[in-house]
Amino acid sequence: MKLFATAAAIAALVGTAALADDNDLFVTQSGNNNVIGNADQPATQIGTQHLATFVQGGNDNSIGDVGPNVNNMGQSGFRHTLEINQSGHRNNVERYTQLGEKNEMTIRQSGNDNNLGLSRQQGQNNTADVVQRGNENNGTFRQLGNGNMVDVVQRGHRNDFDILSGDFGASNSCSSCDVILTQPGNENYANVLQSGVSQLADISQSGNGNTVYTSQSAN
Amino acid sequence: MKLFATVTALAALLGSAALADNNEIFVTQAGSDNFVGDANNPVEQVGSSNMMDISQSGNGNTVGSRATSEPALPIWPAAKQYGANHDMTIVQSGNRNKAELLQQRGGNSNNMEIRQGGNDNRIVNAHQFGNNNDLDVRQGGNENFGNSLQVGDQNTIDVRTNGHRNTYELDQGSFSVSACTKCDIDLIQGGNDNMATVYQQDFKQMANINQSGNGNTVYTSQSAN
Numbered sequence: 001m002k003l004f005a006t007a008a009a010i011a012a013l014v015g016t017a018a019l020a021d022d023n024d025l026f027v028t029q030s031g032n033n034n035v036i037g038n039a040d041q042p043a044t045q046i047g048t049q050h051l052a053t054f055v056q057g058g059n060d061n062s063i064g065d066v067g068p069n070v071n072n073m074g075q076s077g078f079r080h081t082l083e084i085n086q087s088g089h090r091n092n093v094e095r096y097t098q099l100g101e102k103n104e105m106t107i108r109q110s111g112n113d114n115n116l117g118l119s120r121q122q123g124q125n126n127t128a129d130v131v132q133r134g135n136e137n138n139g140t141f142r143q144l145g146n147g148n149m150v151d152v153v154q155r156g157h158r159n160d161f162d163i164l165s166g167d168f169g170a171s172n173s174c175s176s177c178d179v180i181l182t183q184p185g186n187e188n189y190a191n192v193l194q195s196g197v198s199q200l201a202d203i204s205q206s207g208n209g210n211t212v213y214t215s216q217s218a219n
Numbered sequence: 220m221k222l223f224a225t226v227t228a229l230a231a232l233l234g235s236a237a238l239a240d241n242n243e244i245f246v247t248q249a250g251s252d253n254f255v256g257d258a259n260n261p262v263e264q265v266g267s268s269n270m271m272d273i274s275q276s277g278n279g280n281t282v283g284s285r286a287t288s289e290p291a292l293p294i295w296p297a298a299k300q301y302g303a304n305h306d307m308t309i310v311q312s313g314n315r316n317k318a319e320l321l322q323q324r325g326g327n328s329n330n331m332e333i334r335q336g337g338n339d340n341r342i343v344n345a346h347q348f349g350n351n352n353d354l355d356v357r358q359g360g361n362e363n364f365g366n367s368l369q370v371g372d373q374n375t376i377d378v379r380t381n382g383h384r385n386t387y388e389l390d391q392g393s394f395s396v397s398a399c400t401k402c403d404i405d406l407i408q409g410g411n412d413n414m415a416t417v418y419q420q421d422f423k424q425m426a427n428i429n430q431s432g433n434g435n436t437v438y439t440s441q442s443a444n
Binding site for chain 2: 027028032037041044045077
């Protein structure tokens with residue numbers, strides 16, 4: 001009887017651990033000056049295996065906003081998926097964060113003067129895929145943990161991107177993390193800093209007047 | 220004889236369980252400043268498979284009232300269906316109408332349908348407790364407000380607002396021990412300067428929010444517990 005009870009308890013524990021929360025959130029905004037979440041009331045998902053899809057089709061739209069609690073904006077847990085698509089101009093994604101493991105973030109901004117403000121992934125085996133297709137776009141992305149990968153493509157001109165793979169603190173490195181950055185236009189700027197071991201940075205610029213600053217450090 | 224009596228009792232029990240009460244209330248008010256039920260004298264149905272159909276075509280009408288002029292009175296609920304398989308339909312076609320303190324609980328598979336066609340209308344605390352409940356809301360004017368709550372499993376909320384400066388707040392789960400599992404929200408706001416707030420507690424939730432105008436805002440949170 002004791003063995004049966006123990007086995008049942010283990011089965012229950014495993015069953016609980018295997019369950020996913022599976023919440024889905026779809027937000028579509030097709031006009032201008034629209035907002036999804038802000039510092040005081042952020043768009044959040046907590047648990048495992050959630051999906052958030054944010055689509056904004058106009059101009060001057062915002063996902064996240066600046067403020068003292070802006071770090072709350074995001075997904076916390078495991079195996080989350082975030083998809084953001086902004087097709088207009090002067091749009092902003094501010095400080096969206098994924099905390100946990102095996103999370104995926106896909107961001108597409110196709111207009112001009114768009115901003116990706118310090119979006120973050122902290123944990124293990126997270127991936128981020130960012131494409132900005134217009135001109136004079138800019139972004140900042142940070143990853144902490146192990147086995148993370150960020151892939152950024154900026155296809156226009158006069159764009160800039162800062163990538164922090166680790167933030168150079170005592171326990172905030174990013175080991176075995178990869179950075180892939182592609183800027184095929186002109187007068188672009190890239191800044192890639194990596195802290196940790198077994199890092200890789202692959203930066204490709206094919207136009208004129210481009211600039212790269214890089215640093216890789218063990219801690 | 221004992222076996223026969225047992226079979227007879229079981230048959231009677233099953234027969235009782237299958238019976239529905241099938242009560243119906245129809246209220247139609249064509250003028251203005253009319254009331255149907257308030258917190259002290261709620262419009263109420265208890266049982267199963269009952270129908271409540273309230274139609275008000277003027278302005279300043281109310282279904283359910285907080286009885287704010289008499290604060291000692293109970294404030295909850297003002298229009299209530301207790302049991303299973305109920306239908307509640309409220310239609311208010313004018314301006315400045317209110318549908319307040321609406322509640323379906325004590326059973327499953329209840330439907331609540333609310334239509335407000337004018338401006339400055341309010342839906343306050345339209346609540347459903349149980350499983351497989353549906354809430355269907357349409358607000359056609361400007362500067363309307365609504366909030367709704369569902370607690371239970373496999374419930375759905377469908378809200379459409381077509382005007383401008385409308386606000387709707389939706390909760391599935393009360394963020395305590397009362398969650399809402401496998402619950403869906405579909406919210407569409409077609410005008411400008413609208414605001415949507417959607418909170419969902421538990422797992423296998425879905426929220427689909429669509430805003431097609433300018434200056435709109437969405438606040439959301441999904442949490443496992």
